[in-house]
Each structure stands twice: as structure tokens, then as C-alpha cells.
Amino acid sequence: MNDIRIHILHCGRVCVSPYLPYGGKDCSMLKAAGITTRKRDRLWFPVSAYYIEHPKGKLLVDTGWSREMSPDGVYDRKAQIRHMSVPLYFTNQGEIAKGQTVDEQLCLLGVETKDLDYVLLTHLDCDHASGVRQVKDAKKLLVSKEEVVCAKKHKTRYTASMWEGVSLTEFSFTDNGIGPFEKSYDLFGDGSVQLVAIPGHSDGLFAVLVTGGMGKYVLLYSDGGYSTKSWQQLILSGIATDREKQYQSLTWISKMSVNKNCLESLANHDPDVIPHTIWL
Numbered sequence: 001m002n003d004i005r006i007h008i009l010h011c012g013r014v015c016v017s018p019y020l021p022y023g024g025k026d027c028s029m030l031k032a033a034g035i036t037t038r039k040r041d042r043l044w045f046p047v048s049a050y051y052i053e054h055p056k057g058k059l060l061v062d063t064g065w066s067r068e069m070s071p072d073g074v075y076d077r078k079a080q081i082r083h084m085s086v087p088l089y090f091t092n093q094g095e096i097a098k099g100q101t102v103d104e105q106l107c108l109l110g111v112e113t114k115d116l117d118y119v120l121l122t123h124l125d126c127d128h129a130s131g132v133r134q135v136k137d138a139k140k141l142l143v144s145k146e147e148v149v150c151a152k153k154h155k156t157r158y159t160a161s162m163w164e165g166v167s168l169t170e171f172s173f174t175d176n177g178i179g180p181f182e183k184s185y186d187l188f189g190d191g192s193v194q195l196v197a198i199p200g201h202s203d204g205l206f207a208v209l210v211t212g213g214m215g216k217y218v219l220l221y222s223d224g225g226y227s228t229k230s231w232q233q234l235i236l237s238g239i240a241t242d243r244e245k246q247y248q249s250l251t252w253i254s255k256m257s258v259n260k261n262c263l264e265s266l267a268n269h270d271p272d273v274i275p276h277t278i279w280l
């Protein structure tokens with residue numbers, strides 16, 4: 001019996017320098033941030049969020065772009081700068097069509113945001129936390145302690161106003177858990193949904209590992225890599241807080257992705273992934 005359903009949603013698109021997803025271990029932050037990239041060389045990628053129907057609760061992973069990015073559903077330079085700040089606008093531009101914000105899509109699935117048991121923020125980069133205000137009435141919004149510290153440390157990378165006034169609950173990874181650093185958080189205490197620390201791209205980044213009754217699993221590895229070729233060829237993304245940890249995390253993603261029990265292994269911004277539903 002398939003008890004868990006994972007809906008892959010695309011909540012807008014993000015436009016970045018090609019060095020951001022595939023810059024490699026020697027990529028400078030300036031290159032990854034797109035300061036040296038011509039506009040026509042930039043690439044568009046989807047921005048994903050995932051709605052998970054689980055017997056123990058309704059979960060949302062990440063929140064996509066806020067409506068504030070595109071008030072009229074089209075590319076809006078001024079609105080983006082207002083929402084993200086100037087430095088972030090240079091690094092990533094975005095747009096989100098009408099009907100594509102996470103709450104608009106949940107509504108189509110018959111879900112009210114107040115009925116969400118957990119919103120799991122894999123990290124606080126703008127393309128993951130932008131829409132958090134639109135799901136702020138969820139029962140619990142979780143972010144790792146390490147990520148909150150990271151966001152306070154790197155003030156130009158993060159836009160704290162996105163989650164100001166939103167009640168975020170910080171959690172700690174358990175030692176002797178699973179993953180590349182054996183640090184994870186077992187959401188329901190039964191191993192079915194594990195938040196696995198995969199630091200490197202940011203200090204508090206986690207992957208969501210969802211395991212079904214037959215031991216088959218789906219790995220949502222957020223920005224631990226940008227597509228299948230990232231883990232197949234071990235290509236690091238351009239933005240990192242710790243290159244060695246980033247490499248170790250990507251190696252773990254690679255190992256998990258080729259395991260016979262892995263049903264799907266998904267990067268948040270993989271251009272080859274189209275919205276669909278997985279039954280586990």
C-alpha cells in the first residue's frame with residue numbers, strides 16, 4: 001500500500017550565473033554571485049517546494065518564491081529589489097506566474113496552510129524562504145539551529161526580513177544519526193521522515209529523506225547539488241560556506257542516489273525535473 005505521497009511543485013523560476021550551480025570547488029564567490037556574468041549568459045532554473053501527505057501529518061518542504069517577487073505574475077525588477085535587497089538581486093533574479101506560489105498551489109490540492117503540520121525549511125536562502133510568510137499559519141515551521149546562526153553571520157547572503165515576525169522553531173540535529181556527518185533529526189521518531197544534515201552550501205542545510213513501508217525512499221537534497229550530473233560527476237556548486245563539507249555531503253548524496261532502494265533523488269533546482277507526484 002502506498003501511504004505517502006510527495007507532490008513536486010514548481011513555485012517560480014530563478015535566474016543565476018552558470019557558475020552558481022556548477023562552479024566547482026575553486027569557484028570564487030564573485031563568479032558564483034554573477035558579478036562577472038553577462039545577462040545573456042545567465043540560466044533559468046525551477047524553484048521547487050514539496051508537499052508531502054504522510055499518515056502522521058501534512059508536510060511542506062521549502063516555500064518557493066513569494067508573491068512579492070512578481071505582484072502581477074511577471075518579471076518585476078523593482079518588486080524583487082524591494083523583496084530581496086540589491087546584492088541578492090544581482091545574484092539571483094526570479095519570477096513567479098499567477099497561481100504558482102506555494103499557498104496558491106496547496107489551495108488547488110485542497111490544503112489550507114493552517115492545516116500543515118510542519119513546514120521544513122532546508123535552509124534560509126531567498127529562493128527557499130521567500131514564501132514563508134504565505135504559510136506562516138502552519139502549525140510548526142522548522143529550521144536548523146546551525147542555519148539560523150549562519151544567516152546571522154552572512155547578512156548580505158540572507159534576507160532576514162523574509163521571516164521576520166514568522167514564528168520559526170529551531171531544532172538540533174541528533175549526534176549518532178545518519179548522513180555524511182551522522183547528524184540528523186527523525187521527525188516522527190519512526191525513521192520515515194529524516195532531516196539529514198548536509199552542510200557545505202550553507203552551514204545548516206538539510207536533505208529530507210522520506211522512507212516508505214517497503215524500505216524504498218525518496219531523497220530531496222535541496223541545494224546539496226543542482227541536478228543529477230552534480231552527484232554523478234561530483235560537481236560542487238559555486239556558493240559554499242565550507243568546501244570540504246560540501247564535497248562530503250555531495251558524496252553521500254551520490255551514494256544514496258545509486259542505492260537500489262532509492263526511488264527518486266531530487267535537487268531543488270534540477271531543470272530536468274517536472275512537477276509530478278510520487279507514491280511511496
Ligand SMILES: [Zn+2]
Nearest residue numbers: 125127223268
Ligand atoms: Zn536554492
